[in-house]
Amino acid sequence: ELKVEQNPLFLSMQEGKNYTIYCNYSTTSDRLYWYRQDPGKSLESLFVLLSNGAVKQEGRLMASLDTKARLSTLHITAAVHDLSATYFCAATANTDKLIFGTGTRLQVFP
Amino acid sequence: GAVVSQHPSWVICKSGTSVKIECRSLDFQATTMFWYRQFPKQSLMLMATSNEGSKATYEQGVEKDKFLINHASLTLSTLTVTSAHPEDSSFYICSASTFRDEKLFFGSGTQLSVL
Numbered sequence: 692e693l694k695v696e697q698n699p700l701f702l703s704m705q706e707g708k709n710y711t712i713y714c715n716y717s718t719t720s721d722r723l724y725w726y727r728q729d730p731g732k733s734l735e736s737l738f739v740l741l742s743n744g745a746v747k748q749e750g751r752l753m754a755s756l757d758t759k760a761r762l763s764t765l766h767i768t769a770a771v772h773d774l775s776a777t778y779f780c781a782a783t784a785n786t787d788k789l790i791f792g793t794g795t796r797l798q799v800f801p
Numbered sequence: 802g803a804v805v806s807q808h809p810s811w812v813i814c815k816s817g818t819s820v821k822i823e824c825r826s827l828d829f830q831a832t833t834m835f836w837y838r839q840f841p842k843q844s845l846m847l848m849a850t851s852n853e854g855s856k857a858t859y860e861q862g863v864e865k866d867k868f869l870i871n872h873a874s875l876t877l878s879t880l881t882v883t884s885a886h887p888e889d890s891s892f893y894i895c896s897a898s899t900f901r902d903e904k905l906f907f908g909s910g911t912q913l914s915v916l
Contacts, residue, residue: 724905726907731912732909732910733807733894733907733908733909733910734845734894734907736905736906736907779844779845781845787833787835787896787898787905788835788847788850789835789845789847789896789905790847791837791844791845791846792844793843793844794843794844796842
């Protein structure tokens with residue numbers, strides 16, 4: 692059974708700092724997703740990673756995937772307040788059924 | 802524009818009543834849709850997989866008689882919460898299966914509050 696774990700659960704960081712969110716999954720997954728959720732809103736798709744070594748970047752966010760370690764990371768560079776949100780990773784194995792991580796609540800303060 | 806539309810976005814109902822939530826794929830045909838539930842400050846939990854023209858597949862622990870799913874067409878799936886109780890209050894989100902841009906798209910979500 693596929694399980695997905697994320698850490699940290701909560702992250703408070705100062706503007707301008709860098710940090711990484713980690714996502715581990717328990718069994719082989721063919722796709723790894725990252726989503727952003729603002730309070731009371733649905734999910735906004737950030738990245739989808741399909742193969743080992745895949746790296747995608749958009750703005751201050753960069754996601755990577757290591758399928759051998761069953762690990763994906765979401766790196767935040769020079770954080771700004773607008774990045775405050777909850778970030779979820781999700782994995783899927785041979786279907787479109789997503790198994791979500793616990794989520795990381797990110798708070799960026801001045 | 803939105804790829805997946807969900808309606809209503811917010812509903813308040815009395816305990817014991819039934820509530821129907823609609824999920825529509827606007828510009829593609831979705832043979833499969835998924836329904837998730839999210840409690841405050843928690844992750845999303847898959848409830849069921851909705852298959853067009855056949856019975857839904859429910860995840861372990863989800864009462865199929867309480868959460869009725871109908872996927873009568875390739876663009877519409879509905880989730881009916883029957884005899885709702887306060888513990889059913891939650892944020893419900895649907896997603897539709899498409900490989901457009903290698904992404905899965907989610908509806909806007911429905912906040913259900915049962916009094």
